[in-house]
Amino acid sequence: MRRAWGIAAGLVLACGLNLSLAAGREARPLAEDPALEARVMEIAEDLRCLVCQNETLAASHAGLAVDLRAQIRERLAAGEDRAQIIDFMVARYGDFILYRPPFQPNTWVLWVGPFVLLALALAIMARVIRQRREQGTGDEASFDEEAPS
Amino acid sequence: MKKQAWLPLLVFLVLVGFLAVGLRLDPRDLPSPLIDRPAPQFALPSVDAMDQVRDSGDLRGQVWLLNVWASWCVACRQEHGALMDFAAQESVPLYGLNYKDRHGDAVRWLRERGDPYVDSFFDGEGRVGIDFGVYGVPETFLIDREGRIRYKHAGPLTPELLRDTILPLIGALGA
């Protein structure tokens, strides 16, 4: 009888262990402070790695990228804000390190250009439509669309 | 209507002009924003004597060269001969910034190959390098009497560069 209970207890224990098959020990996050790390990455995503120049500072494995991310982390922890950290980087590496070009005289055309172009294109389009409309309608019957209404 | 048809061609020719100029440029080359600005102040141990801290302010009043190097840097070996020759000329003092290196390796490297530097500053963590905007090794800075950076070169120095660019600049700075 005791053996049956023992076996039963053993089975229950085993089932319990099976149920917690997925629940091993929880892994430690890589960053000591994930919230801070998220802010570091947010800033680093907008910066360019100068060694692997086609990667963001967030993604790059280069030594300099690791160092600069460490700088960002320290400064954020010390209470600096994003603008100050960006200034820090630009003072040392120039505008080149910014993936988001700052709005300044040599980037006015870049930022404003597409929308100016859009406005111009829409104006031309309006003129073309007006031209075409004023020259009278064509023969509608031969171009009847299958679509009702 | 007819005149507008020439617009695409015009835009294209301007574009080709820019692309042609672009062929001569190097998109990877990064000019330093610190040119004509005060060089970063720093205080670092000397590689020759790690218990002594050298301050960059001590170098005010003279024109000097700062060469960023490391024992793990392959390209530094290329420029080493040119540096030794330059040091032998004794025009201006040549200081080294030993960047993200191990002290033992650095000392050994200098002993094996020769030490062209008056002294080298040990920047183990690379923080001073970041302040100088270093993004690769080797890099070389020319600093004037008032402590301003006047010229920077990224990559190994060549005898031609020293002779044709750096020495004339040094002369112009009145050294």
Next chain:
Amino acid sequence: MIPEIGHFALTLALLLACVQVVLPLWGAARDRTAWMALGRPAAAGQALFVLVAFACLMWSFYANDFSVRYVVQHSNTALPWAYRLAAVWGGHEGSILLWLLILSGWTLAVALFSRHLEFGMLARILGIMGLISIGFLLFILFTSNPFDRLFPAALNGDDLNPQLQDPGLILHPPLLYMGYVGMAVPFGFAMAALLAGKLDAAWARWTRPWATVSWCFLTLGIALGSAWAYYELGWGGWWFWDPVENASLMPWLVGAALLHSLAVTEKRGTFKMWTVLLAIIAFSLSLLGTFLVRSGVLTSVHAFATDPKRGVFILLFLGIVVGGSLLLFALRAAQVGLGGRFATVSRESMLLGNNVLLMVAASAVLLGTLYPLLIDALGMGKLSVGPPYFNAVFVPLMAPALFLMGIGPIARWQRADAGGLARRLRWALAVSLAAALATPWLAGGWSAWTSFGYFLAFWIFASVAVNLGGRLAARPWREWWRVLRVQPGSYYGMLVAHVGMGVLVVGVTTVGSYEIERDVIMRPSETASAAGYVFRLDTISQRPGSNYIADRAVISVFRNEQRIAILTPERRIYTAAQSANPMTEASIDTGLTRDLYVALGDALEGGAWIVRIYVKPFVSWIWGGGILMALGGGLAVLDRRYRRRVAQADGCVAPVAAPPPPSYPDTGAAVPKRVETTA
């Protein structure tokens, strides 16, 4: 011997290309049928010899001929044979030969499938395409010969870049080049029209399928490239606004504008000049992309090894081809004539709006890509333009185009009733707004951008439903099946392609708003959880591959205590590679509603490893949308009006030129009634 045969074959191809250009073009100008007739055989001959050259290069790779310099640079005996063959286009010289091969293939296709085209027109098209072939042949023979020998021969090669050792290399460049190079066909058609000084209904009808098929290939090529980057680079991004990616996006945008513009030109004879210009611009952007990747003016992860001589050559070639075509455009555009009339609210004006938005978007991408170069050339500093810029500018420009996508297909040609449109679409608008607000709520995190994205997607779906529903509602339900069967292929193509766009937007919005990333340090038997999934590191071991050694982790994924997936990310060191940098191979469990993505990082002390875990909801909808769009294009090309024409023209043998179909009269008066009405 084989490389020399390949080299010689290229020379022969060059001679044939010259024949293909000079005689047909001259013959078309002088109306000499015999000369025009040389176009087809010359094109066939050129294609044959280019194929021979390509086969020789492929053989050199397969047989590990390390006396050929190009093979040494990109191959190795340990490289699996599939990659040895794909390595043919792994570097600059071979990929340019692939370009040429595909160009000669397209030229041959045009020569074969054009029995219904007016003879002079075909001659001109083949001549123009031959001109481009000549440019590439000269480029290869003088600056980029893949058959250059290396003496003494190397013992073994440098191996293919590990990141390229992937099935993606087998498919992505060929598909992409099919699209890039395919744009040469509408370009040829456009130039032929300018040279002949006329552009008629037949021109539009037959340019359209070629433009559509090229665009389909481009869509697939870009989607595949994006998917490849996603699983290869190890951190789950799928678009980087890298200069070379932009170089493929721009022809895609302009190609899409071209497709829509061709629809108007075919149906109504309007926008002729604009369509011709779009065809020229689309191919010009293809050539520009080729220049950007190989000249070294821009830094890019895709850039080939550069050589200033090559850059100058391509720029010269670009200048001649594009400059020449734009010059011809400026001189001849007025002759091509205007077209029909349309009201302010009409399908024409909607499509015009679509064109404007797509072109401005493409211009914005061009501006952003070239801006660092422009500023540097002007001595105004050194800048970077990256994803933050492109995302900020591209999205607002494309959003109105997506909105128009809902209205355009329902609007009538020439004159649409604005009130009627609004009435038909009002419930679609309501449903879209409601879904746009509700979905983020349900997904667990509301933001304005997320809602906006969903609004556009649902708007597209709802308006497609209105469109289809409108056709069905006009008939009693018994006839619905017949109604569906009777709709032309181009109608379904349009619906499917538009739905594909909506699917893409759902994917982009969802993964951008709700993806989850966790970086953890794991030891065997430890777990990490994300978004309701539990990831457990089971084992980690070393295993050798054919030309690498890998650390391989086995990770089980559980949901609700059930194991649903086993992922095996690896960290590989390729033994022959010049740099011993480890390469990460992510492991992905793809699903309809989410991807589980795990990448292995560095090893730490004590048997612990850095593991990057991502849960990416709906990311597969991005590639799914791309595939749907390409499918839509395919359906449009299978439209019966193309097949009927071919059947009618069978047995019709040139040299007697078929009488050209009636032109749209320039006065824009009553236009001839068409036999079939198309969507």
